[in-house]
Amino acid sequence: MSFLDTLKQKASEARTMLTTEIAKFKNKEFMEACVAGCALVAAADGSIDSAEKQKMMKFIQQSDELKVFDTKDVIDYFNKIANNFEFDHEIGKAEALKVIGKLRSKPDAARLMVRVCCAIGMADGDFDENEKNMIREICRDLGLPTDDFGL
Template structure:
């Protein structure tokens, strides 16, 4: 009984967000922002981004793998575009700010990418703090 109830709720969440390109773009934008925080995007950060986004059940079920990878690559390219690129990424994130579930997924993905090399660098922490604050997310709760 509990399994069926949980399964129906999970299915409803997947359907709610399935095909929401703004959600996919926001998650990838957050990952790209933190990956580029120290001025360069390392291979470990690219791998962590792909792994974290594909681990998101809603995104993995709602989008074809090539769409996910194309979006990730696009956001990583934009992150390398200086202030203009990073400002655009923040705009992508702000578009989902009113949805707590989406906002939390963005920050969780960012944490996974930031920790890809084993620790969170000070530059990455600044980006995490800023985005979490903008989204109204308690970063310390998610980082625990």
């Protein structure tokens, strides 16, 4: 391999790595909002069911925008949010809503995040009123009509 070919290969590798890093930075806010929303919905009925965790992870892994994130990073962030609930439910709720609130200026992202939350609420087969009420609160906080989500 010539010196020029080596240089081209190194430049290509650097460009690929930079693109991946930009994608992570660009979508980190959305990933964190999805995880925070999922934690809010999962905690609404008093416990965080494993089916809800699995549904969230499956969505993150299948999303073109979010699959750049390492599963460990998603789990770590989910645990961080969940720990706030364990310390104090209202503090956990306030912290999660603060993270979600960052999507107010991005209505398309906010709508998708709410749809993810609805899917998480249904994941355990019982989309109860506590979970629906939590999603209604998320919608109010984001300025989204609850009717758009069948709530």
